Amino acid sequence: MPTATVPRLPLASLMGFAASFAIASLSSPATAMTPTLNARVALVADHSSVVPGQSFKAGLRIVHDKGWHTYWANPGDSGLPTRFDWTLPAGASAGAIEWPLPERLLASGLTNFGYSDALLLPATLRVPASATAGSRFRATLRARWLICEEACIPDEATLTLDLPIEAEPRASIDAADFKATAARVPVAPHAPSGHSWRDATHVATQIDNADAMLRGATRIEVFPLTPQIVTSTRIEARLGPDGALRFRHPASEYFDRMPTRVDWVIGAQGEDGRWRALQVSLPADDARTP
Structure with missing residues (x-):
């Protein structure tokens, strides 16, 4: 005992x-x-x-x-x-x-x-x-x-x-x-492609081919695993017609400079109400566009 x-x-x-x-x-x-x-x-x-x-x-x-x-x-x-x-x-x-x-x-x-x-x-x-x-x-x-x-x-x-x-x-x-x-512990998908970058006030992220990872999701939640990159408020993330998941969120007030990689955890809720989670590590820089 x-x-x-x-x-x-x-x-x-x-x-x-x-x-x-x-x-x-x-x-x-x-x-x-x-x-x-x-x-x-x-x-x-x-x-x-x-x-x-x-x-x-x-x-x-x-x-x-x-x-x-x-x-x-x-x-x-x-x-x-x-x-x-x-x-x-x-x-x-x-x-x-x-x-x-x-x-x-x-x-x-x-x-x-x-x-x-x-x-x-x-x-x-x-x-x-x-x-x-x-x-x-x-x-x-x-x-x-x-x-x-x-x-x-x-x-x-x-x-x-x-x-x-x-x-x-x-x-x-x-x-x-x-x-x-x-079932709620994030798993890493095989070799995800995409990147995160900072503009003047925000950090933007694009994850390619995310539609395959998030198939069947009725709700998506994104959490920054790397601390002090973005504010902790809810991140609005949307799948585009090309299958990429994109979000742009205000940079944290503690933000100094982008690390070389940023880790994100993505929660996907299915029609049955159950959640599953993915962990994505992306290259990052201070000034980049898609």
């Missing part, structure tokens, strides 16, 4: 935000939750037993109290992304957080990117190939986050996952939530 140590930390002087559109709900937590400041958390996995050399998903489940939220990889106008620090057995490894499509969180003229309600932040863990059946795989996660309503509170928890290593892997009762979350 995961255990947690949760220190109480001082208030920060940031403002909270209301969600502009809801993310898909996860099922009711099947694992015991640990109370934290304005949320409950747990370290869960998609397997209840693992085998030597296996890769599997583990992640932080956060159930926010009503009105509270945490942040995405690019938090937007303010805030901080959640951080993971793993302690693993020798020979084991952990990948980066696999961020699901966020919400826009609005208040007091600011726009942030993050999550409310129930959230699962997965990562890929790998069991050492040298592990032996009959032993155990024990991983400890120190997770740190900023949780906000009208004020923001930095918080953290230290949680432990302890799984038996057996001859055959077994899926866990949380596996369905990992599958639902995976």
Whole structure:
């Protein structure tokens, strides 16, 4: 059973935000939750037993109290992304957080990117190939986050996952939530073409052949994964008759100069109401036209 140590930390002087559109709900937590400041958390996995050399998903489940939220990889106008620090057995490894499509969180003229309600932040863990059946795989996660309503509170928890290593892997009762979350984690399409460039006041982007990537979409949302490039307000993106996705958005007030590449996350909602996400990395420069 995961255990947690949760220190109480001082208030920060940031403002909270209301969600502009809801993310898909996860099922009711099947694992015991640990109370934290304005949320409950747990370290869960998609397997209840693992085998030597296996890769599997583990992640932080956060159930926010009503009105509270945490942040995405690019938090937007303010805030901080959640951080993971793993302690693993020798020979084991952990990948980066696999961020699901966020919400826009609005208040007091600011726009942030993050999550409310129930959230699962997965990562890929790998069991050492040298592990032996009959032993155990024990991983400890120190997770740190900023949780906000009208004020923001930095918080953290230290949680432990302890799984038996057996001859055959077994899926866990949380596996369905990992599958639902995976559908909202951006995937990179094969070699997308296009570019982003800055004019006097805006950043413009063209993604070629986007109609194939977004086929069946009834709604499109674009989020800047690269921070401090554009303002965090909603980006109006439209597919042209040539199949290219284009958008032009005000540059961030913190804008200095374009990096050599800019990463965008594109959410596409289908007719069934479900969202899927794409991550596109494009070359960028300070003055270019299509």
